[in-house]
Amino acid sequence: MHIAFDADDTLWHNESIFNWTQERVAELLADWTPAEALGQRLNIIERRNLDLFGYGSKGFTLSLIETALELSEENVPASVIRQILDYGKAMIEHPVELLPGVRSTLELLGAEHPLLLITKGELFHQETKIARSGLADHFDVIEIVSEKDPETYRRVLASHDIDAARFVMIGNSVKSDVLPVVSIGGQAIHVPYESTWELDMVEHRGADEEGFFVAATMADVPDVIQQIASLGWNTLAD
Amino acid sequence: MHIAFDADDTLWHNESIFNWTQERVAELLADWTPAEALGQRLNIIERRNLDLFGYGSKGFTLSLIETALELSEENVPASVIRQILDYGKAMIEHPVELLPGVRSTLELLGAEHPLLLITKGELFHQETKIARSGLADHFDVIEIVSEKDPETYRRVLASHDIDAARFVMIGNSVKSDVLPVVSIGGQAIHVPYESTWELDMVEHRGADEEGFFVAATMADVPDVIQQIASLGWNTLAD
Numbered sequence: 001m002h003i004a005f006d007a008d009d010t011l012w013h014n015e016s017i018f019n020w021t022q023e024r025v026a027e028l029l030a031d032w033t034p035a036e037a038l039g040q041r042l043n044i045i046e047r048r049n050l051d052l053f054g055y056g057s058k059g060f061t062l063s064l065i066e067t068a069l070e071l072s073e074e075n076v077p078a079s080v081i082r083q084i085l086d087y088g089k090a091m092i093e094h095p096v097e098l099l100p101g102v103r104s105t106l107e108l109l110g111a112e113h114p115l116l117l118i119t120k121g122e123l124f125h126q127e128t129k130i131a132r133s134g135l136a137d138h139f140d141v142i143e144i145v146s147e148k149d150p151e152t153y154r155r156v157l158a159s160h161d162i163d164a165a166r167f168v169m170i171g172n173s174v175k176s177d178v179l180p181v182v183s184i185g186g187q188a189i190h191v192p193y194e195s196t197w198e199l200d201m202v203e204h205r206g207a208d209e210e211g212f213f214v215a216a217t218m219a220d221v222p223d224v225i226q227q228i229a230s231l232g233w234n235t236l237a238d
Numbered sequence: 239m240h241i242a243f244d245a246d247d248t249l250w251h252n253e254s255i256f257n258w259t260q261e262r263v264a265e266l267l268a269d270w271t272p273a274e275a276l277g278q279r280l281n282i283i284e285r286r287n288l289d290l291f292g293y294g295s296k297g298f299t300l301s302l303i304e305t306a307l308e309l310s311e312e313n314v315p316a317s318v319i320r321q322i323l324d325y326g327k328a329m330i331e332h333p334v335e336l337l338p339g340v341r342s343t344l345e346l347l348g349a350e351h352p353l354l355l356i357t358k359g360e361l362f363h364q365e366t367k368i369a370r371s372g373l374a375d376h377f378d379v380i381e382i383v384s385e386k387d388p389e390t391y392r393r394v395l396a397s398h399d400i401d402a403a404r405f406v407m408i409g410n411s412v413k414s415d416v417l418p419v420v421s422i423g424g425q426a427i428h429v430p431y432e433s434t435w436e437l438d439m440v441e442h443r444g445a446d447e448e449g450f451f452v453a454a455t456m457a458d459v460p461d462v463i464q465q466i467a468s469l470g471w472n473t474l475a476d
Binding site for chain 2: 049052053054055058059061062065066069072074075076077078079081082085088089092093122123124125127144145146
């Protein structure tokens with residue numbers, strides 16, 4: 001069985017850093033707009049910029065600057081732009097903080113299965129975070145991709161000769177880590193994070209109907225893997 | 239023989255788009271600084287930001303904004319920041335313009351050898367440009383990397399079971415495409431572009447002493463490949 005993990009908000013905190021930054025920028029722009037309006041406009045601008053910037057902190061910083069310009073009707077002083085830029089850099093430099101249970105779960109599962117890391121975002125920043133996390137040695141394969149759709153998973157699995165029927169993906173995003181994997185015949189375990197980015201939300205019919213598993217935290221993942229194995233995979237165990 | 243190509247400024251124009259953008263921003267900032275001073279300050283800021291942003295147009299746009307803030311001592315109006323942001327987006331949306339001889343050379347060499355594309359930069363933007371170029375089908379392998387050092391080339395070659403002694407890299411950057419490949423025992427062909435980014439400049443002792451080849455344009459590359467083959471590789475030809 002090949003077991004793959006998402007990185008941001010699955011192995012380490014990420015969305016919380018984006019949220020914290022957005023709150024600071026809302027304070028900077030309090031003279032022009034209430035915090036809620038900023039969140040709404042930022043979402044619109046991020047969505048509009050996604051085809052240009054892709055995912056990640058540099059695009060987020062550019063979208064924050066654009067939001068400040070729009071909401072202030074280009075009256076925001078240069079000092080506020082400077083502060084947004086500095087917040088953007090602070091996000092990129094932010095220490096990698098592992099989520100509870102990550103290390104023990106990787107050790108436990110890595111002893112019996114080949115592990116993959118499949119993460120989307122900016123190549124350079126993702127590589128930096130993986131290096132800083134100290135977790136790189138747990139993974140047999142590390143793939144940084146620009147989008148997580150069924151086609152991406154198909155390509156990654158094919159390039160490593162992995163059979164989707166013997167593949168489990170674990171992550172916090174139903175949209176990116178769960179549904180596309182289920183759709184190509186793999187198994188998926190959803191491990192919710194404390195918050196979900198608006199652009200990563202998706203409507204779905206729930207774990208049972210969509211055919212995926214849920215673990216409350218990373219520490220619970222090995223038990224769910226056992227459960228998946230007992231559903232028939234144990235006879236094929238490698 | 240495996241033949242690999244760099245992308246930006248080797249297959250298509252890139253640096254010229256950055257230069258054009260920088261000239262427009264220099265015009266915007268003409269009240270605060272002469273164009274030459276802008277270029278110098280921008281280089282310093284880009285170098286300082288490289289460990290945070292890596293290579294690419296989003297980081298360049300953020301560095302341009304930072305340069306405008308610094309040179310104006312935070313007196314630049316928001317409307318100028320808006321224009322820099324728009325120039326940054328225009329760079330990302332810029333059509334991919336192939337360099338002369340690219341298509342015929344890829345057709346000729348691709349008929350006899352497996353071709354690779356090895357490019358550094360932002361994952362999402364590089365993928366977009368490769369797709370827009372219409373050249374993707376020429377390549378057996380496409381690798382987008384965050385840095386082009388000997389270790390990166392070693393890793394890429396190993397992951398595709400390619401022997402460095404039977405590998406040729408073609409690109410416009412002596413620093414990124416030529417010297418690291420020669421250092422791991424491969425061959426390299428330098429195809430100069432009309433300009434070189436200051437952070438991509440490197441001192442070297444010339445093609446003969448460093449042991450690499452030079453082609454004036456992409457159209458001359460097949461002849462140089464013939465020349466390399468005649469130096470002994472023809473006996474091993476695949």
